[in-house]
Amino acid sequence: MKVLLNKDEKALRVKEGNMSENIIVKVEDLTMAYHDKPVLWDNDVSIIANSRTAIIGPNGAGKSTLLKGILGLQKTLSGTVEIMGKSVKQIYKKIAYIPQSNSVNWDFPTTALDVVLMGRYVHLGWIKRPRKKDIEIAKNALHKMGMQDYAKRQISQLSGGQKQRVFIARAIAQNAEIYFMDEPLAGVDKNTEKVIIDFLKDSQKQGKTSIVIHHDLNTLADYFDHLVILNKRIIAQGKMSETLTQANLDAADMGGGFKINA
Amino acid sequence: MIYQNLLLTKMLDFLNYNQQMLLTLIVTGIACSLLGCFLVLNKLSMLTDALSHSILLGIVLAYFVTKNLNSPFLLIGASVFGVFTVYAIGLLSKTRLVKNDDAVGIIFPLFFSLAVILISTFARNVHLDTDIVLMGQVIMIPLNTMTVFGVELPKALFYMLIILLINLIFVVVFIKELKISSFDPEFATLAGFSSGLLFYGLMTLTSFTAVAAFDAVGAILVIALFVGPAASAYMLTKSLKKMLLVSIIFSILNSISGFYLAIAFNVSISGMIAVTTGFTTFMTVLLNRQGIITAIYLRHKNRKEFRLDLLIMHLGNHEDQEDAEFELGFATIKDHLYWDQETTERRLNRLIDQGFVHRNHERKIYCLTEKGRLRYDMIKVDYGV
Numbered sequence: 001m002k003v004l005l006n007k008d009e010k011a012l013r014v015k016e017g018n019m020s021e022n023i024i025v026k027v028e029d030l031t032m033a034y035h036d037k038p039v040l041w042d043n044d045v046s047i048i049a050n051s052r053t054a055i056i057g058p059n060g061a062g063k064s065t066l067l068k069g070i071l072g073l074q075k076t077l078s079g080t081v082e083i084m085g086k087s088v089k090q091i092y093k094k095i096a097y098i099p100q101s102n103s104v105n106w107d108f109p110t111t112a113l114d115v116v117l118m119g120r121y122v123h124l125g126w127i128k129r130p131r132k133k134d135i136e137i138a139k140n141a142l143h144k145m146g147m148q149d150y151a152k153r154q155i156s157q158l159s160g161g162q163k164q165r166v167f168i169a170r171a172i173a174q175n176a177e178i179y180f181m182d183e184p185l186a187g188v189d190k191n192t193e194k195v196i197i198d199f200l201k202d203s204q205k206q207g208k209t210s211i212v213i214h215h216d217l218n219t220l221a222d223y224f225d226h227l228v229i230l231n232k233r234i235i236a237q238g239k240m241s242e243t244l245t246q247a248n249l250d251a252a253d254m255g256g257g258f259k260i261n262a
Numbered sequence: 263m264i265y266q267n268l269l270l271t272k273m274l275d276f277l278n279y280n281q282q283m284l285l286t287l288i289v290t291g292i293a294c295s296l297l298g299c300f301l302v303l304n305k306l307s308m309l310t311d312a313l314s315h316s317i318l319l320g321i322v323l324a325y326f327v328t329k330n331l332n333s334p335f336l337l338i339g340a341s342v343f344g345v346f347t348v349y350a351i352g353l354l355s356k357t358r359l360v361k362n363d364d365a366v367g368i369i370f371p372l373f374f375s376l377a378v379i380l381i382s383t384f385a386r387n388v389h390l391d392t393d394i395v396l397m398g399q400v401i402m403i404p405l406n407t408m409t410v411f412g413v414e415l416p417k418a419l420f421y422m423l424i425i426l427l428i429n430l431i432f433v434v435v436f437i438k439e440l441k442i443s444s445f446d447p448e449f450a451t452l453a454g455f456s457s458g459l460l461f462y463g464l465m466t467l468t469s470f471t472a473v474a475a476f477d478a479v480g481a482i483l484v485i486a487l488f489v490g491p492a493a494s495a496y497m498l499t500k501s502l503k504k505m506l507l508v509s510i511i512f513s514i515l516n517s518i519s520g521f522y523l524a525i526a527f528n529v530s531i532s533g534m535i536a537v538t539t540g541f542t543t544f545m546t547v548l549l550n551r552q553g554i555i556t557a558i559y560l561r562h563k564n565r566k567e568f569r570l571d572l573l574i575m576h577l578g579n580h581e582d583q584e585d586a587e588f589e590l591g592f593a594t595i596k597d598h599l600y601w602d603q604e605t606t607e608r609r610l611n612r613l614i615d616q617g618f619v620h621r622n623h624e625r626k627i628y629c630l631t632e633k634g635r636l637r638y639d640m641i642k643v644d645y646g647v
Binding site: 072092093099118124125130 | 438500
């Protein structure tokens with residue numbers, strides 16, 4: 001950990017001044033429960049437009065639940081979510097969700113290209129079939145992930161890293177503005193990790209926003225510029241340099257095996 | 263129109279009773295396997311079991327209302343009840359007091375036994391026999407006919423043709439939506455395709471198909487028709503369209519073979535088709551690409567090939583070195599590989615036959631041929647040396 005952090009108490013707090021930046025995802029008072037056991041307590045989250053935001057937290061902190069709550073995939077007990085000032089239902093075409101790669105059935109009889117093509121379904125709507133243009137877009141997306149040679153490969157024959165690249169290619173094909181990713185780097189090879197991070201940085205240059213659940217504190221500050229620390233409640237959020245502090249990590253029960261060089 | 267009807271009548275006259283039965287079975291099988299593919303992909307096979315049993319209660323209740331076993335309302339009423347069963351199972355498992363599997367196991371025996379009690383108490387003199395319920399009455403298919411546009415054809419065949427048409431249209435029109443919601447339901451929901459709508463659409467048609475097939479083939483065969491061909495096709499194919507096609511082929515083969523075997527042995531037709539369905543599925547388990555027998559065969563073959571590769575590596579590594587006379591000598595090579603004389607020679611001879619190795623009589627050692635050199639380089643790349 002080479003990042004030097006300002007330990008000044010004043011700088012630890014996220015100042016209201018920071019919030020004047022353009023907020024693209026605004027979550028207010030979000031409470032979510034699983035079997036009547038609250039997982040997230042009354043959380044306010046603001047994601048800055050055009051940021052690369054990481055969400056970290058210990059196991060069971062509700063990271064995936066938070067993403068699913070924002071996207072309306074899981075029921076919320078209370079709270080509101082606004083994305084670009086609108087509800088998810090109104091803006092779904094601009095949102096790409098990349099789930100944990102073990103959340104789908106990889107034995108499904110389909111090819112890598114076919115999965116990427118699903119990104120186009122968002123724009124096609126019901127019944128309409130993908131056209132040549134859509135297939136072209138999907139092929140380009142595979143190419144961007146360095147997967148063009150695997151287009152016709154059945155998805156069960158892909159490695160963990162390749163599966164993740166196919167998922168990201170699907171998000172590229174969708175041409176979304178905001179990417180929500182649930183641990184995209186879990187269990188992938190070094191090469192894929194680099195491809196994914198390059199993709200995130202590239203997307204930022206194109207004005208896009210990514211919100212990524214991340215688990216490796218060592219790479220956190222290199223890969224992302226904004227941070228949300230979660231442990232059932234929001235512990236801290238804001239710019240990476242101001243948020244990634246020992247005090248915050250300790251407050252989230254994450255300080256244990258990890259020390260920040262101050 | 264009249265001419266067409268005449269032609270159709272002639273055709274059906276031409277089909278004897280056996281062929282009419284078989285045709286009905288094939289049509290039923292195709293109608294079932296089309297939906298079966300999506301049931302298997304969504305891991306809903308057991309729900310079919312529940313559905314096919316609990317529709318009996320639907321049929322009984324609908325009969326009490328219509329008082330007519332031939333009424334189309336019976337079909338609709340029973341189908342609606344089937345969907346209600348699925349909904350009830352979903353509702354019960356949502357309480358989180360019981361797991362989904364348990365909910366299936368609670369609801370369908372309850373409904374099924376209620377139906378059996380109702381039949382035996384109030385409808386004893388009606389043709390709703392509990393034996394027939396399970397095995398159906400294939401043999402009765404040609405006897406129960408109806409006239410459609412002037413053509414006399416088995417009632418079961420007519421109903422199943424309509425159901426097949428509906429299922430085919432559903433699958434063709436919504437294949438994209440069905441694919442995305444079975445592969446990645448959350449993504450489908452976000453992309454604006456309501457998984458709930460597709461789920462109940464699929465379940466309604468499954469219920470409809472099960473009810474219509476029930477009379478002809480019974481509650482047990484209908485499960486086999488839904489699940490067997492689809493499960494076999496799932497193991498063999500790598501695209502959804504191929505899976506649908508292969509499942510149809512399996513279904514037709516199962517029906518034909520089961521039908522003629524049943525006639526040959528004079529046993530229950532639907533029972534025999536369930537047997538052939540089970541048999542073909544079992545064979546697919548053994549023989550598919552990742553199947554048990556295939557795995558044993560491949561392991562054996564790999565082991566053999568690995569030994570030969572090892573030999574080529576050994577030759578390639580030592581050929582140009584000073585110790586080649588010892589390492590690769592006609593008489594001494596076996597000591598360096600720790601293999602016995604016979605095995606070593608057998609393997610070397612095999613490589614000589616394949617043109618990878620030749621005997622260098624001048625130096626009294628085994629050497630790689632040019633082809634062997636190429637193979638040596640390839641092996642090094644393959645194993646990453």
